Amino acid sequence: MTSNTIDNLFMLCRAHMYSNDKTESENDKYELDFEELKVMIQENSLSAFLYKPVKEFNDKNGIISQEVIADYGRYIQAVMFRELSKNYGIKKLCKEAENRGIRLVFFKGILLADLYPQYAERTSSDSDILVDDKDKEAAEKLLVELGYEKNLEHSKNHVQVYSNNVLDHVVELHTRLWEDYTGPRIDILDKMELSCLQTDIRTMACGIEVNTLGYEKHLVYQLFHIIKHFSLDGIGIRYLIDTTLFVNRYCEDIDFDLFWKHIELLGYTKFVEAFFQICVKELKMTDKVFENHAYMLDHSVDDLKMDLLKVGITKDKDAGWQIMGAMEGYFTGEAKAPKTEIKRKLSMVFPSLDALPKTYIYARRYPILLPFAWVHRAIKFIIRRNGHKEAFYSVSEKIDVGERRIHLMDELGLMRND
Template sequence: MNNNLDNIFLLCRERLYEREIHSDTFLNSEIDYVAVKEIMAMNSLSAFLYKPLKAYNDNKKIIDDDELVGYGQYTQMVMLHEIKKNHAIRMICNEAERRGLYFVFFKGILIADLYPQYAERTSSDSDILVNDVEKNDAEQLLNDCGYVKDEESSKNHVQVYYNSKFDHTVELHTRLWEDYEGPRINALKKMKLSCPETNIRTTACGIEVNTLGYEKHLVFQLFHIIKHFSLNGVGIRYLIDIALFVNKYFDEIDFDVFWNHMDELGYTKFVEAFFRLCITELKMTDKVFANHNASFDYSVEDLKIDLLKVGNINDKEAGWQIMGAMEAYFTGEADVPRSKLSKQLSMMFPSAKAMPKTYEYARKYPILLPFAWMHRDIKYLIRKSAQKDEMYSVTEKIEVAEKRLRLIEELGLTEK
């Protein structure tokens, strides 16, 4: 496992820093293509790593000719898909400018622009922030551009739209932190990550857009990463995103302010570990720690393995199956239990605050909590009967959630 992980990072470095592509270390390494292929697929890195793998294969011949041809065709398909989405974003931006709407883009094309070739970074959607006043006009714009609203996926502060012509999804936000609430979200609100005074105008993937200021954007990215990490896990690509962003914009970011924000959010220990991996594995500058007294009295190996597996265990996708149960811990509304037994019991019989938002009645009236537990169990049985092969058993679900809680605690995300 560790050897395959080392090879993935080796390939990532070769793609990011092409001057090393013919180095002895790279060409003399032993790469198991079958194992690496699986890891790349899990982490959405197949297109990104095609070029270094082809260079390696030219010397070592580890990939069957037909397989390599298929891999190349797949990479072209992925990149063409990203280019098509880029055209859709350009259309939206031009129309927003014409209508005088102020759209703020974040993540997505702003990060893809940092890659050696932007179309190698696969993305599931594009995120746009608008203010409440312009929300209806923004939705009308998307409708006029051929986008159809996905009512089931939309939330109060995130409207989801899809365009079948471009196979492109837009998430229209009126809050950067979506619909989440809690102590950590309150801290985030005070940071004013998006406002006219700190937003900037820049060009990303050939498109002129408004976006968050560099320091604010970095804070947001760590919030976004920790959200996914806490709820169901993140992959190696997030390390690449952060390493590229910090190396590109280091001089534009006040890291004293940044670390203060991490302290306020209770993210410091996690970010220290995350940055440490970015530095050792992807050559991110270590100057991020110049005026910060980081305590590395713990191993980052568990985080490294979790990133490799994108949070998955037992060959099943945790995803939505534990997301609701983890939400209250991510927002700071509920305290993570200390002992293993307590963690397991908290998954079986969560407190009112730890119940998913679906059971708002129990959160509002705790006396109804036992009914909410039964309601949850009935919904689980119904869904399991329809999706038997995709669902965790009760034991597996508790095991997954307990492991996630333990890792969250280990990386300091239970501290407030």
């Protein structure tokens, strides 16, 4: 990944985000390495978003063959058609929910897609909807009546997953914004009441009138969601685009003093400062986010920037989920950060009770059984790896990947250090 390709990627993003800014499209016009750029675009789920600026760039500079561009265009047409189909499903769901008096609160998804030059350019795998416990049964019944089938394998206590194969649409029906996670940070989030009748708003998103979270509360939720994925498996630069577009659209409506208070309570300040700094520098996010804020970050943001561009730890393997259980205790604030490299590596093999994945509930209840849980994990790893050798991390890879993740999280202030 060359610095020139990274610069070109951000240049193309800016060119599309700010269509009136055409000056950058002349830069480096004979130096674009499309093969390397294409990999980064795909890994960061930006294919639909960047098709137009890539084509415009190529129309001027002729770097990419017309055959390749035509194939790219046909692929994007199919991708965007799927997004239109999902939008139809959401519209139908909203209309019927209104008729039945079921209050649905949308977050992420169409609220962020609405900020894009064309909403179908933001591809997504599902629609996230929050519903009150008292309306959960009625909402699930409605989904079934509209042709959605429950995915029992992926459903959780507080997230029911439904899919409609005809519309190619997946709905995640939440009764809690933070899914089934528990821990000190989740307790803090719970007290913030990010969604409630008093602060939720009614707005238009992708041509549909919906309920959603208040402005600064939605931004707090977005950062929680970003940090969740960053901690457990890594994120790409599309999250930078989502956040930049949201802040630039609603900066006058966001109470940044309240926002930073919430972020400080969660222990997210250093990470958010670094994340925002990249947004400001690379994507022209307004620097109003830092007004009246005492800056804490005391180091370069290059490590975070490169991690985002590489989409964290899942870039080279299909089994990035292997690391998630090992990282959950650090994300929720239950586990403390090991301070040395050797201790971080040992923690991936012999996790403390607080860092032990919650699936080993017997050891959490009876700490004397912790060594048995370590053996249990090792046996499960060997059994699973035998069936997925190519996609699986080896023991040394898992240790190295986990150690780097813990180190980066600690550097960005996301670890409990008390």
